[in-house]
Amino acid sequence: MHSDNRITIPIGPQHPSLDEPGRFDITLEGEKVVNAVIGVGYNHRGLEKTCESKTYVQNLYIIERVCGICSHAHGTAFCMAIEQLAGVTIPKRAEYIRAVVAELERLHSHLLWLGVACHEIGFDTMFMYTWRNREKVLDILADLGGNRVNYGVNTIGGVRRDIDADMVETIRKALDALEEETKHYVEIAYTETTLISRLKGVGVLSHEDAIRYGAVGPVARAAGIAHDVRVDEPYGAYKEIPVKVITDTHADVYGRTVVRILEMQESINIIRFCLDNLPDGPLSVRVPRRIPAGETIIRVEAPRGENIHYLRSNGSDIPDRVRVRAPTEANWHGMKHMLEGGYLADVPITIAAIDPCYSCTDRAIVVKSGAKTDCYDWRGLRQYGIDWYKKRGIDVTALKV
Amino acid sequence: MNKTGPGKIALTALKTLFKKPATTEYTGKGSPEVEKHYRGRILYDPTTCVACGLCMRDCPTGAIQIINEGTKEDKKLVAILNVGKCIFCCQCVDSCNKNSLSYSQDIDFAMTKKEDLIIKL
Numbered sequence: 001m002h003s004d005n006r007i008t009i010p011i012g013p014q015h016p017s018l019d020e021p022g023r024f025d026i027t028l029e030g031e032k033v034v035n036a037v038i039g040v041g042y043n044h045r046g047l048e049k050t051c052e053s054k055t056y057v058q059n060l061y062i063i064e065r066v067c068g069i070c071s072h073a074h075g076t077a078f079c080m081a082i083e084q085l086a087g088v089t090i091p092k093r094a095e096y097i098r099a100v101v102a103e104l105e106r107l108h109s110h111l112l113w114l115g116v117a118c119h120e121i122g123f124d125t126m127f128m129y130t131w132r133n134r135e136k137v138l139d140i141l142a143d144l145g146g147n148r149v150n151y152g153v154n155t156i157g158g159v160r161r162d163i164d165a166d167m168v169e170t171i172r173k174a175l176d177a178l179e180e181e182t183k184h185y186v187e188i189a190y191t192e193t194t195l196i197s198r199l200k201g202v203g204v205l206s207h208e209d210a211i212r213y214g215a216v217g218p219v220a221r222a223a224g225i226a227h228d229v230r231v232d233e234p235y236g237a238y239k240e241i242p243v244k245v246i247t248d249t250h251a252d253v254y255g256r257t258v259v260r261i262l263e264m265q266e267s268i269n270i271i272r273f274c275l276d277n278l279p280d281g282p283l284s285v286r287v288p289r290r291i292p293a294g295e296t297i298i299r300v301e302a303p304r305g306e307n308i309h310y311l312r313s314n315g316s317d318i319p320d321r322v323r324v325r326a327p328t329e330a331n332w333h334g335m336k337h338m339l340e341g342g343y344l345a346d347v348p349i350t351i352a353a354i355d356p357c358y359s360c361t362d363r364a365i366v367v368k369s370g371a372k373t374d375c376y377d378w379r380g381l382r383q384y385g386i387d388w389y390k391k392r393g394i395d396v397t398a399l400k401v
Numbered sequence: 402m403n404k405t406g407p408g409k410i411a412l413t414a415l416k417t418l419f420k421k422p423a424t425t426e427y428t429g430k431g432s433p434e435v436e437k438h439y440r441g442r443i444l445y446d447p448t449t450c451v452a453c454g455l456c457m458r459d460c461p462t463g464a465i466q467i468i469n470e471g472t473k474e475d476k477k478l479v480a481i482l483n484v485g486k487c488i489f490c491c492q493c494v495d496s497c498n499k500n501s502l503s504y505s506q507d508i509d510f511a512m513t514k515k516e517d518l519i520i521k522l
Contacts, residue, residue, distance in 0.1 A: 058461040061490050146438040152490050160495060161438060 020358035036339035043359035051322040067360040072105045073302030075154040077309035081298045092279040094158035099237035100274045103267040108137040109303035110260045113355045120349045136174045158284025185261045199254035203338040203350035213334035217305020222248045222255030229301040253353040289317045304355050326360035440489045442507040445480040445522035450501040456493035462486045480522040484510045
């Protein structure tokens with residue numbers, strides 16, 4: 001595919017930088033990217049529609065599986081939405097346990113990202129270090145919730161798992177070790193010349209552009225936007241926890257790396273604060289099965305940025321509408337801008353730098369054919385399929401599914 | 402933290418050489434050791450069960466079933482779990498008002514036939 005001296009290179013759909021499908025059509029002039037077309041939508045799972053056919057309790061486990069990494073952030077947002085509609089206040093202890101798990105999740109997400117990003121730039125030693133340390137966090141989460149991911153800590157009206165005195169000690173010990181390691185990462189980020197020169201000026205999304213494209217999370221904070229839901233609109237235990245918003249002014253992949261590493265240190269501080277001030281009391285309160293009619297929007301700071309959940313209830317035990325806006329969805333908009341003007345070799349790390357989660361993003365696909373668009377219901381679509389095969393000499397009506 | 406230096410590298414290498422492997426050996430007999438709160442095989446106590454069906458109602462995948470194999474007067478309740486469907490969230494354990502359901506650390510479910518995955522608890 002070339003015209004004049006331009007070449008279009010398709011990257012993907014088999015994992016272009018992270019192990020998920022996404023297609024990027026990169027038009028090059030020499031080595032420079034002049035045009036980038038982002039193609040997502042390979043992972044549509046119909047999660048929101050499924051939620052509309054199951055009860056609130058059953059939906060907890062579907063929502064938790066929106067994302068493998070930010071499973072707790074999604075679960076928390078969904079639970080908070082139900083609790084708000086039901087007019088229930090959850091116990092203080094539950095709020096603190098939710099915050100501890102949320103920060104542990106942030107730690108493991110950032111460690112994972114740091115490893116993957118270092119792997120993308122060929123710094124595999126760092127990849128090994130970070131993934132080794134991530135195991136420490138995952139061990140705590142497995143001890144606490146029973147699983148390494150999808151911990152199942154949240155329930156409607158509180159939490160299902162308690163942090164006892166032994167667990168507090170285990171977490172403290174692991175945090176001490178992790179803090180030492182994080183100091184090492186900070187040192188690397190500030191002094192390692194190969195890392196700095198590889199990442200500086202790559203995938204730039206300036207302060208103004210970050211606002212224009214609506215970037216969230218570490219991508220926005222790396223461009224100097226001090227936006228963090230935990231501070232802007234505190235929820236749960238964050239109303240009492242002091243949170244420092246980490247920002248950077250580099251506005252490139254290097255800035256995002258620094259922000260994430262410093263956020264790990266901040267997360268360790270938050271977990272320590274929570275463990276020191278862990279209130280006594282029950283873990284959960286009873287919430288009625290039928291949720292009063294109404295609608296609500298909940299914002300939660302997931303490791304990747306602002307996570308929005310919309311919930312509408314019609315008074316029954318099944319939600320009327322569930323909408324999940326994962327943080328990656330907001331960060332995709334600036335991706336074209338980040339890629340254009342850069343080099344082909346920087347494409348994988350630029351894509352990886354927003355910490356994309358493809359399957360979290362895929363909600364609905366609108367196919368614009370241009371001239372004619374057909375709309376089918378289920379029966380019509382089935383008939384269309386049968387006719388399509390009949391024209392080619394295959395009769396599928398006899399087939400039984 | 403200083404990670405460099407030949408002495409340190411040699412020490413780490415020696416330590417690693419004599420360290421126990423990070424993986425555990427699975428002999429195929431019995432369940433391997435898992436975390437304290439790991440949710441494995443569901444345990445069922447028919448003596449306290451009142452067959453209210455809350456576990457069946459709340460199960461996100463429809464994996465658990467409580468059925469009465471006896472008569473209306475002489476009840477003989479059994480719980481049937483489809484391990485192929487179960488996601489081991491243990492919502493059934495949480496939903497049970499009579500504490501008839503609990504979870505264990507047994508994770509030994511591997512079967513060669515799909516039908517064998519439906520087990521009586």
